[in-house]
Amino acid sequence: MASRPVLGRRPFLAGLLACGLSAARAETKRFRIALANLDETPGVTLEGLGFTGSEVRSSFQLAARTLSVDMSYYDNAGDPARAIANAETAIAAKVDLLIEYNADARANDEIARRLAAAAIPAIALVDPLPGAPLYGPDNRAAGRIAGRALGAFARETWPDEQVRGVLIGDLADPGPAVSDRVHGITEGVQESLPSLKLASLDTGGQSMRADALLTRFLQTQRGERLLIATLDDLAAVYAKNAIEMNRRQTDCVIVSQGLDPNIHGGVSEKKEIDPNNRSSVVLGSVAYYVDRYGYDVLPLALRLLSGETLPPRTVTRHKLVTATNVFREYPPYDMN
Amino acid sequence: MRITGLAAFIGVSVVSLLLQSAPASAETDCKALVQPSPFGPDDQIGATNRVTPAVTKAAAAEIQTGVVTPMANELVDGVPLFGTRFSKTILTSFATLPGAEFGNNKLSYMEDTYLSQSHVGTHIDGIGHIGVQDCYYNQTPMGKYVTQNYLKKFGIENIKTFATRGVIIDAVRVFQAAGKLKANPACKNPCLDAGTLITEADLQAGLKMYNVTLREADAVFINTGWGDLFRQWPAQNATYNKGEPGISESAAQWLASEKVVAVGADTWAVEVVPGEREDIAFPVHKTLITDNGIHIIENARTDLIADAAAKSSRATFFLSMTVPKAVGLTGTFVNIEAIQ
Numbered sequence: 001m002a003s004r005p006v007l008g009r010r011p012f013l014a015g016l017l018a019c020g021l022s023a024a025r026a027e028t029k030r031f032r033i034a035l036a037n038l039d040e041t042p043g044v045t046l047e048g049l050g051f052t053g054s055e056v057r058s059s060f061q062l063a064a065r066t067l068s069v070d071m072s073y074y075d076n077a078g079d080p081a082r083a084i085a086n087a088e089t090a091i092a093a094k095v096d097l098l099i100e101y102n103a104d105a106r107a108n109d110e111i112a113r114r115l116a117a118a119a120i121p122a123i124a125l126v127d128p129l130p131g132a133p134l135y136g137p138d139n140r141a142a143g144r145i146a147g148r149a150l151g152a153f154a155r156e157t158w159p160d161e162q163v164r165g166v167l168i169g170d171l172a173d174p175g176p177a178v179s180d181r182v183h184g185i186t187e188g189v190q191e192s193l194p195s196l197k198l199a200s201l202d203t204g205g206q207s208m209r210a211d212a213l214l215t216r217f218l219q220t221q222r223g224e225r226l227l228i229a230t231l232d233d234l235a236a237v238y239a240k241n242a243i244e245m246n247r248r249q250t251d252c253v254i255v256s257q258g259l260d261p262n263i264h265g266g267v268s269e270k271k272e273i274d275p276n277n278r279s280s281v282v283l284g285s286v287a288y289y290v291d292r293y294g295y296d297v298l299p300l301a302l303r304l305l306s307g308e309t310l311p312p313r314t315v316t317r318h319k320l321v322t323a324t325n326v327f328r329e330y331p332p333y334d335m336n
Numbered sequence: 337m338r339i340t341g342l343a344a345f346i347g348v349s350v351v352s353l354l355l356q357s358a359p360a361s362a363e364t365d366c367k368a369l370v371q372p373s374p375f376g377p378d379d380q381i382g383a384t385n386r387v388t389p390a391v392t393k394a395a396a397a398e399i400q401t402g403v404v405t406p407m408a409n410e411l412v413d414g415v416p417l418f419g420t421r422f423s424k425t426i427l428t429s430f431a432t433l434p435g436a437e438f439g440n441n442k443l444s445y446m447e448d449t450y451l452s453q454s455h456v457g458t459h460i461d462g463i464g465h466i467g468v469q470d471c472y473y474n475q476t477p478m479g480k481y482v483t484q485n486y487l488k489k490f491g492i493e494n495i496k497t498f499a500t501r502g503v504i505i506d507a508v509r510v511f512q513a514a515g516k517l518k519a520n521p522a523c524k525n526p527c528l529d530a531g532t533l534i535t536e537a538d539l540q541a542g543l544k545m546y547n548v549t550l551r552e553a554d555a556v557f558i559n560t561g562w563g564d565l566f567r568q569w570p571a572q573n574a575t576y577n578k579g580e581p582g583i584s585e586s587a588a589q590w591l592a593s594e595k596v597v598a599v600g601a602d603t604w605a606v607e608v609v610p611g612e613r614e615d616i617a618f619p620v621h622k623t624l625i626t627d628n629g630i631h632i633i634e635n636a637r638t639d640l641i642a643d644a645a646a647k648s649s650r651a652t653f654f655l656s657m658t659v660p661k662a663v664g665l666t667g668t669f670v671n672i673e674a675i676q
Contacts, residue, residue, distance in 0.1 A: 062610055065533050066584075268418050292614050331617030333609050334418050334577065 030068045031097065031305050033298070034090040035060050038101040038126070039078040047126065047137070048170055048178055050233050050260030051290035056101070060294030067298055080107035087111040091118045097301050100132070101125035103175075121304055123297060133310040135297050139180035140187075142286045142318040143229075146255040147188020149320050150227040153253050153283060155192050158225045165189055165198035168214060168239055169231025169257075170205040178231060181257055185229045196227070207234035214242035218252075230256040233263035236282055237272055243281050252281050259287035259321050259329075266332030273326050284322035287329060366471035371627040373474040380489055382463045382473060382629025383597040384496035386553035394551075395501040398654040399675050405641045405653070407557070407672035409566055411457035416566055416573040416604070416635075423452035423669075457669045460598070460659060461632040464490030465666040466618070466625045473629050486664025493661040495631075500553050500597060502655035502674055505542035506642040507534050507581070508561040514541070519561075522575050524568070525639070527561025530579030533608050534558065536590040539583070546651035555598040555655050556591060558583065559638035563602025566635060582608035588620040592628040599624055600633030600672075633657075633672070641674045650676060 038046055040053035057073055064071045072095065074086035083102040090098050091114060098115060100122055102108055112130040115122050122129055126136035154163045167182060189196055201213040210230065218226075226248075230236040236256035243252045256263065263285050265271035272282045289296075296316065304310055321329050373379045409415065411423060431437045431444040438444070455461070463473040464487045472478040473490055481489035508526050511517040520529040528534070539558070543550065550556070565576040580603040583591075588607070591599055599606055607620030624630040645651040653674035660668055 059614075062531060062614070065531070066612055268420055295614055327617075329615065331611075331615065333579075333605070333611070333617070 030070055031302065032072070032093075032095045033069050033097045033099065033301055034072045034074060034093070034095040035099045035294075036074040036076050036083060036086045036090065036101060038076055038103065040075040041077055044078065046290060047288070048173055048175070048181075048232060049258035049288060049290060050262045051258070051288075055291040056293055058294075059292050060099075060298065063294035063298045067302065069298060069302070076102050078103075080104035083107045084110050084114075087114060091115065091120060095120065097305055098122045099125055099297060099301065100129050101127070102129075103127045123301055123304065123310075125293065125297065133300070133304065134313045135293070135300060136313075136316065137177070137288050137290075138315040138318060139177045140184040141315070142257060142288065143181035143184020143186075144188035145184075145286045145318055145320050146181075146229050146257060147185040148191060149188075149255045149283060150185075150229060150253065151189045151192025151196075153255075154225065154227055157253075161225050162223070163193060163196065163225045163227060164221065165193075165196050166201060166214070166217065166226055166228045167198050167231070168201045168210045168228060168235050169203055169207075171200050171202040171231070172204065181231060189227060189229070198229075203235055207232055208238050210235040210238035211242045211245075214239045215246060218242065218246045218248055224251070226252045228252060228254045230254055232256065233258045233260050233285055236285065237262055240272065240280070240282050249281050254282045255320070256282065256285035257288070258290075259285040260290070264321070264326050264330060266334035268334045269332075273321065273323055275323050275327055278323045280323065284320045287317075287319050287321045289316055365469075366475040366477055369468045369471045370473070370475045373629060375629070377474065379474055379629070380463075380494040381496050382494075383553075383595070383631065384498065385629075386595060386597055387497050387500045388553070391501075391551075391553040392497070392499040395499065395654050398501055398652050401676055403644070403676050404656075405644050405674040405676070407637050407641055407674050408458035408670065409563070409635055409637050411669055415457060415569045416576045417456055418577060418604075421453045421456055423450075423456040425450055425452075452669075454665055454667045454669065455634075458635045458637065458672060459633070459667055459669045460492070460657075461621070461625055461634065461667045462490065462492040462495070462665060463625055463629050463631070464492075464664075465632075466621045468622060468626060471626075473626055483664075487666065488664065490666075491662070491664035492659055492666070492668055493663045495659050498555060498598065498655055498657045498659070500555055500655055501551065502555045502557060502641075502653045503543070503548055503550065504557050504559060504638060504641045504645050504651045504653070504674070505539055506545065506559045506645060506651070507538060507542060508559055508642070509545065509646065510538050510542045513545070520565075520575070522568075522572050523561060523564045525561060525564050527564050528581035530562075530575075530581060531608060531610055532560075532581035533612065534560070534581060534583045534587060536584070536587040539587055539590070543651075546645060546649060548651050550594045550596065552595040554594070554596050555600070555633075555657075556596050557633070557636055557638050557641070558599070558601040558606070559642035560602055561639070563635070563637060563639060566602070567637075577604065579609045580604060582606055583620055584608060584612060585619040585623060588623040592623060592630060596630060598631040598633055600636040600638070602636055602638040604634050606632050606634060633670070636672060644674075644676070648676070 037053050076083040108129045122132040124132045124134045203209040233256050236254050264273045375385045426449040429446045470477050470479050518529045560581040565572040653676045656673040
C-alpha cells in the first residue's frame with residue numbers, strides 16, 4: 001500500500017516529461033497562423049465600444065513577437081463575402097490555423113465548412129464559428145460589474161436618498177452584446193437597489209449625442225441622484241460634459257463599458273480616468289481588453305495546435321478600472 | 337496560576353514577536369521585490385564599483401588612433417521630450433549696455449540659467465531613478481531617504497567613474513544580416529521599427545560580428561537606428577516617443593550577468609516599447625537599475641560610432657563620459673565620446 005503512490009508517481013512523472021518534450025518540440029516548430037479581422041476600416045469601431053480593428057491586429061502583432069508563430073493578416077472589412085474569400089485565401093496558403101473574427105453567422109457557417117474540408121483548425125473571435133472554440137467578452141458579466149459598482153456607490157454615498165438610474169448608449173443596437181450588457185447592468189445595480197428604475201437615453205450610435213440627451217434629461221430631473229451607466233466610453237465623456245455644464249457633479253456618477261483609449265491615457269496624455277483625476281464624476285469603466293485579444297488568443301491557438309482540446313468558450317477578463325488602478329492595468333509608457 | 341502564567345507568557349511572546357517583526361516586515365517586503373546588491377548591504381555606488389584602476393588602464397589601451405567620435409545629441413529646445421518635460425535656458429547678460437561695463441577695461445559678461453528636468457536629451461539614469469513600490473536598489477525602502485528637493489541616498493554624486501571600455505553593438509547590421517530588418521518609413525536611414533525585440537541572441541550576434549567578448553565593467557551601447565527620428569526633431573518627435581525598438585527583459589538579465597556598468601541606446605528607454613507583456617511596466621529598467629545598479633543611458637547618439645566600427649572593424653573604445661557631482665539627483669544629461 002505504501003509503495004502505491006510512488007508507483008503511481010512514475011507514470012505521472014513520465015507523462016510530465018513527455019509533455020515537456022512535446023512542448024519543447026512545439027516551441028521549436030513555427031506555426032503559420034492567420035487572423036481574419038472583423039473590420040480595419042479607419043474610423044470603424046468594434047463591439048459597440050471605442051476599439052478599432054487596427055488595435056486588434058496590433059495586439060496580435062505584439063503578442064506574436066515572443067511566440068513561435070508566423071502571422072498573416074486579412075481584413076474582412078465587415079463584409080461577409082470578403083470574409084469567405086479571405087478564409088479561402090488562408091486555406092489556399094495552407095495556414096496551420098485560422099482565427100476568424102466575423103459577425104455574419106451565415107458566412108461563418110460557410111467558412112467553417114470550408115475549413116473542415118481542408119482540415120484546418122480555427123478559433124472564433126467574439127462571434128461563433130461552428131465547431132471552433134470561441135474567445136470573446138462576457139457582456140453580461142461586464143454589465144453586472146458596472147451595475148454593482150453603481151449600486152455600491154449609491155449605498156455608500158447617498159444612503160436613504162432618492163436615486164434613479166440612467167442608461168446611455170446605442171440601445172437600439174440589434175446585436176446581442178448591447179442587450180446582454182444592459183441586462184447585466186440592471187441585474188448588478190438591482191442587487192443593491194432592487195426597486196431602482198432605469199431611464200433609457202438612446203444615442204442611436206452617435207456617442208456625442210449623450211451630451212444633449214443627458215442635458216435635456218437633467219433639466220427634467222431635479223432633486224434626484226443619478227446613477228449613469230454608459231455603454232461606451234465616448235458616451236461617458238460626453239455625458240460627463242453635460243453633467244459639468246449643468247453643474248450636477250454632486251448628483252451624478254458614471255460607470256462606463258470598454259476602457260478604450262477615449263477614456264484613459266498616460267502620464268502625459270491625460271484622459272478622464274487618470275490617477276490625478278480622482279474627483280471625476282466618471283467613477284470608472286469596465287475593461288474589455290479588446291486591444292489585448294492577441295495576447296490571450298495566440299496562446300490558445302498554440303495549445304490547440306499542440307493537440308489540446310480547448311473549452312468551447314473562453315471569456316475575456318473583465319474588471320472595473322478606476323483612477324486608482326488604471327496605471328496598473330494599462331502601464332503608461334509616455335515617460336522615460 | 338498556571339493558566340495565568342501561560343497566558344502571560346504567550347502575551348509577552350506575542351508582543352515581543354510583534355516588536356521584532358514590525359521593522360523586519362518592511363525589509364522582507366523589499367527583499368521579496370528587489371535583488372540584493374553584490375557590493376554589500378550599504379552600497380550606494382552600484383555597478384560602477386567594477387571600474388577599478390586595472391579596468392581603466394585596460395580600457396585606455398583602446399585609444400590607438402586618438403579619433404574621437406561624438407555619442408551625444410545636442411540638447412536644444414525642440415528635441416523629443418515627453419509631455420510635461422521641459423528644458424529651457426535663459427541667457428542673462430551683465431554690463432553689456434554702453435556705460436554699464438565694469439572697470440576701465442570695460443568688462444562685460446554673460447551667464448545662463450537652466451530650467452530643465454534632468455532626464456532630457458542624452459542622459460543617464462541614476463540608481464535612484466527606478467524602484468518597485470517603495471523598494472529601490474539594494475532592497476532599500478526609499479521613503480525615508482526622499483526629500484522635496486533631492487534624494488538622501490543613491491544620488492548621482494555616488495557614481496564612481498565611467499572611465500572604462502565602451503562596446504557598440506550594431507543591432508541594425510545584425511538585423512540586416514539576418515534578413516529580418518523591418519524599418520519604420522519615417523527613418524531616413526535604416527532603423528529597427530518600434531516594438532522590435534532585441535534578444536540576447538541578437539546582442540551576441542552583434543558582438544560576434546566584431547569578435548568582441550564582453551568584459552566585466554564594460555559599458556554597452558546598442559545602435560537601433562531609432563535615433564534617426566530624434567535627429568529629425570521636431571518633425572518626428574511624436575513617432576520617436578510613441579514606441580521604440582529595444583532589448584528584451586532576458587537580454588537585460590544576460591547583460592547584468594556579464595557584469596556591465598551601463599547599457600545605452602539611441603532610444604528613450606533602451607528597452608522595447610510596447611513591452612513584451614502588456615501589463616508590465618519597464619521591466620528592463622527594473623532589472624538593470626533596481627536589481628543590479630547598472631545605469632541606463634538614453635537618447636545616446638550611436639550611429640556615428642556604429643559606422644566607425646563598420647569601417648574599422650573595431651567595436652570597442654575608451655568611454656569618455658563624466659557625470660556632475662550633483663547631490664541627490666536621479667539622473668542628468670551627459671556628454672559622451674568614444675575615443676579610439
